[in-house]
Amino acid sequence: MSLNEQQRLHQLRELLHHHAHLYYVLDAPEIPDAEYDRLFQELQALEAAHPEWVTPDSPTQRVGGRVLDGFESVRHRVPMLSIRTETDTGANGAEAFDARVRKELEVPESAPAVDYVAEPKFDGLAISLRYESGVLVLAATRGDGEWGEDVTQNIRTIGQVPLRLDGGARQVPPVLEVRGEVYMRRDDFEALNQRQRERIAAGARNEKTFVNPRNAAAGAVRQLDPAIAADRPLSFFAYGLGEITPADAGGPAFTTHLEVLEALRAWGLPVSDRVALCRGASELVAFHRRLGAERDALPFDIDGAVYKVNRLDWQRALGFVTREPRWAVAHKYPAQEQMTTVLGIDVQVGRTGKLTPVAKLAPVFVGGVTVTNATLHNEDEVLRKDVRVGDTVMVRRAGDVIPEVVSVVPPISATPGAPSAETGESTQPDLFAAPPRGPVFQMPTSCPVCGSAVVREPGEVDHRCTGGLFCPAQRKQALLHYAQRRAMDIEGLGDKLVDQLVEAQIVRGLPDLYRLGLNALASLDRMAEKSANNLLQALETSKHTTLPRFLFSLGIRHVGEATAKDLARHFGSLDRLMDATVDELLMVRDVGPVVADSIHTFFLQPHNREVVAQLRACGVHWEEGGAAADAPQRLAGLTLVLTGTLPTLSRDQAKALVEAAGGKVSGSVSKKTHCVVAGAEAGSKLDKARELGVPVIDEAALQAWLATGEPPAALAGVSP
Numbered sequence: 029m030s031l032n033e034q035q036r037l038h039q040l041r042e043l044l045h046h047h048a049h050l051y052y053v054l055d056a057p058e059i060p061d062a063e064y065d066r067l068f069q070e071l072q073a074l075e076a077a078h079p080e081w082v083t084p085d086s087p088t089q090r091v092g093g094r095v096l097d098g099f100e101s102v103r104h105r106v107p108m109l110s111i112r113t114e115t116d117t118g119a120n121g122a123e124a125f126d127a128r129v130r131k132e133l134e135v136p137e138s139a140p141a142v143d144y145v146a147e148p149k150f151d152g153l154a155i156s157l158r159y160e161s162g163v164l165v166l167a168a169t170r171g172d173g174e175w176g177e178d179v180t181q182n183i184r185t186i187g188q189v190p191l192r193l194d195g196g197a198r199q200v201p202p203v204l205e206v207r208g209e210v211y212m213r214r215d216d217f218e219a220l221n222q223r224q225r226e227r228i229a230a231g232a233r234n235e236k237t238f239v240n241p242r243n244a245a246a247g248a249v250r251q252l253d254p255a256i257a258a259d260r261p262l263s264f265f266a267y268g269l270g271e272i273t274p275a276d277a278g279g280p281a282f283t284t285h286l287e288v289l290e291a292l293r294a295w296g297l298p299v300s301d302r303v304a305l306c307r308g309a310s311e312l313v314a315f316h317r318r319l320g321a322e323r324d325a326l327p328f329d330i331d332g333a334v335y336k337v338n339r340l341d342w343q344r345a346l347g348f349v350t351r352e353p354r355w356a357v358a359h360k361y362p363a364q365e366q367m368t369t370v371l372g373i374d375v376q377v378g379r380t381g382k383l384t385p386v387a388k389l390a391p392v393f394v395g396g397v398t399v400t401n402a403t404l405h406n407e408d409e410v411l412r413k414d415v416r417v418g419d420t421v422m423v424r425r426a427g428d429v430i431p432e433v434v435s436v437v438p439p440i441s442a443t444p445g446a447p448s449a450e451t452g453e454s455t456q457p458d459l460f461a462a463p464p465r466g467p468v469f470q471m472p473t474s475c476p477v478c479g480s481a482v483v484r485e486p487g488e489v490d491h492r493c494t495g496g497l498f499c500p501a502q503r504k505q506a507l508l509h510y511a512q513r514r515a516m517d518i519e520g521l522g523d524k525l526v527d528q529l530v531e532a533q534i535v536r537g538l539p540d541l542y543r544l545g546l547n548a549l550a551s552l553d554r555m556a557e558k559s560a561n562n563l564l565q566a567l568e569t570s571k572h573t574t575l576p577r578f579l580f581s582l583g584i585r586h587v588g589e590a591t592a593k594d595l596a597r598h599f600g601s602l603d604r605l606m607d608a609t610v611d612e613l614l615m616v617r618d619v620g621p622v623v624a625d626s627i628h629t630f631f632l633q634p635h636n637r638e639v640v641a642q643l644r645a646c647g648v649h650w651e652e653g654g655a656a657a658d659a660p661q662r663l664a665g666l667t668l669v670l671t672g673t674l675p676t677l678s679r680d681q682a683k684a685l686v687e688a689a690g691g692k693v694s695g696s697v698s699k700k701t702h703c704v705v706a707g708a709e710a711g712s713k714l715d716k717a718r719e720l721g722v723p724v725i726d727e728a729a730l731q732a733w734l735a736t737g738e739p740p741a742a743l744a745g746v747s748p
């Protein structure tokens with residue numbers, strides 16, 4: 029082995045030790061998983077080439093992390109294994125696995141396809157739940173696979189983990205160890221981080237935001253104070269077994285993995301309904317593709333699919349290599365976190381004048397797309413994370429949440445290097461010296477777009493441009509808001525076109541849109557006559573609208589779609605709304621002092637009234653008197669919560685139906701909730717409903733209710 033290789037080996041071990049400690053013990057990783065995996069694989073490759081250099085304490089020689097002082101160690105009677113990762117994210121991943129399985133099992137070419145169970149690979153942390161006579165007696169982390177930590181106290185706070193199993197038709201074995209994943213839903217994670225940001229803003233020390241749902245979940249599970257753990261909303265999926273009473277001692281006699289999952293479900297444990305039986309490699313490939321397409325829309329993070337041989341006798345025949353079963357594989361998706369470099373920090377101005385610092389990044393492939401911009405939220409966040417030009421940062425993009433910079437990755441030379449044998453000094457080559465960092469970020473004092481003064485109201489985290497519609501940035505955003513599908517729905521009026529129209533000063537305000545002619549449009553760059561005509565047609569069509577849409581499209585601060593609907597229903601006509609006093613506005617459902625004041629102030633401005641008058645003069649019209657009132661108001665006065673994935677309706681569609689029937693859709697379950705409509709993968713909201721005794725129905729029951737006016741049986745006795 030060359031000296032260079034030897035140095036690199038040392039360095040890799042030190043780095044991996046350092047990052048494993050940050051990750052497993054402190055729950056505060058500094059580098060993305062993908063980077064850790066890369067370093068790990070580099071070390072594995074070096075060790076494979078030089079087995080004589082493998083030491084028992086090398087990071088490659090153990091599975092998980094160290095046991096924290098505060099928790100009791102527990103021995104897993106059946107070890108908690110890790111799983112081989114197939115890094116080829118294409119079809120090959122599934123095909124290579126199937127080929128290996130068939131070869132090992134000596135399945136002839138002519139034999140039918142092997143059955144697999146494909147499951148999402150949940151991105152949380154592995155937990156073993158031990159039930160004795162159906163009662164939860166122990167919950168343990170994986171630890172190093174053999175020894176884990178007793179985290180029973182914290183796991184008990186998870187609503188989805190039954191404290192007692194319900195045998196029902198299916199007898200619960202005397203000893204049952206359930207293996208599964210504790211995770212945090214994305215909405216719960218966003219809400220938790222929002223809460224953490226508020227706590228930090230209010231001066232709380234010792235609080236931090238979390239890098240991703242998995243770290244937040246890991247932090248919660250390993251909290252020494254169960255009250256804090258209970259404050260962090262966790263969820264759970266079961267996916268396998270540990271120790272179980274054997275069949276000859278009265279335990280169940282399973283023959284397939286699918287039966288195991290069905291039994292777990294029957295005993296009251298949450299099992300994902302995205303689990304599927306797949307015949308052969310081609311169905312695994314299709315599963316991988318389907319799940320990948322759904323990934324962004326799922327309520328939780330997944331980092332791949334897991335394939336398992338369905339027949340348990342075949343699983344036993346395949347056995348294990350070191351600590352990995354030969355009967356299962358994890359087939360990854362592109363990572364949702366990556367490292368890249370900050371090229372600059374821009375400040376963008378939004379529709380309401382809010383200034384948002386945005387990191388300009390060296391292009392990086394994250395969560396399936398190439399990202400070049402990532403939000404830094406606000407000044408406090410940039411300063412807290414101390415993000416500067418030239419820094420290497422961790423970027424996260426998951427679901428439909430906009431990409432964000434989660435942290436700065438400290439330069440590699442800041443980690444302890446392997447000391448040289450001769451001198452005892454660090455052997456870090458200069459190659460790893462940190463590049464100079466840019467200056468500390470500062471919010472501009474004048475708007476980067478229009479030069480107007482920038483203010484930060486006391487008690488607010490955001491800075492705002494005071495230019496109003498004088499500011500082209502705000503004007504552009506106001507136009508885009510007006511044109512969006514949920515507002516006036518002007519197809520073809522997108523980003524680029526709005527930029528051109530505003531910059532060429534062809535459009536200064538909303539009414540100018542309806543004064544556009546073919547000549548003006550055709551004079552623009554890249555505008556063919558056909559698209560110009562289409563746009564004019566779309567503008568014409570948009571003139572006939574509804575009052576709620578029109579109200580929403582005006583972009584009044586705090587008036588979202590729901591409030592716009594409430595206002596339209598309450599006042600029935602725009603003129604009545606425009607002349608309403610603050611007290612009258614306060615009579616509208618869900619309108620509080622801040623919203624009432626914002627609406628009142630908006631219509632007090634002569635220029636806003638002028639815009640409305642001009643739009644009407646251009647032909648924009650709607651039916652008054654509350655068109656929504658025509659639909660039977662079967663849900664009048666009721667508050668519903670939608671959760672999980674409904675079988676046929678999208679979230680927006682379900683919401684629209686409920687609202688058209690006079691009901692209200694709320695985002696969270698409370699004692700005031702009249703009913704929860706739950707679909708697949710419903711999580712903490714469903715738990716909350718059960719805890720509070722709120723009736724739960726499915727989509728079919730909702731549809732029947734809307735169609736017939738007859739409330740479902742579950743709602744007997746419920747009234748507004």
Ligand code: IVH
Nearest residue numbers: 109110111147148149150153154267334353
């Ligand atoms: S099965 C012997 N199924 O992935 C096979 N694991 O290294 C044991 N994981 O940390 C694992 N989703 O916590 C299995 N549907 C799933 C999983 C899953 C996530 C995690 C598991 C472990 C890692 C495997």
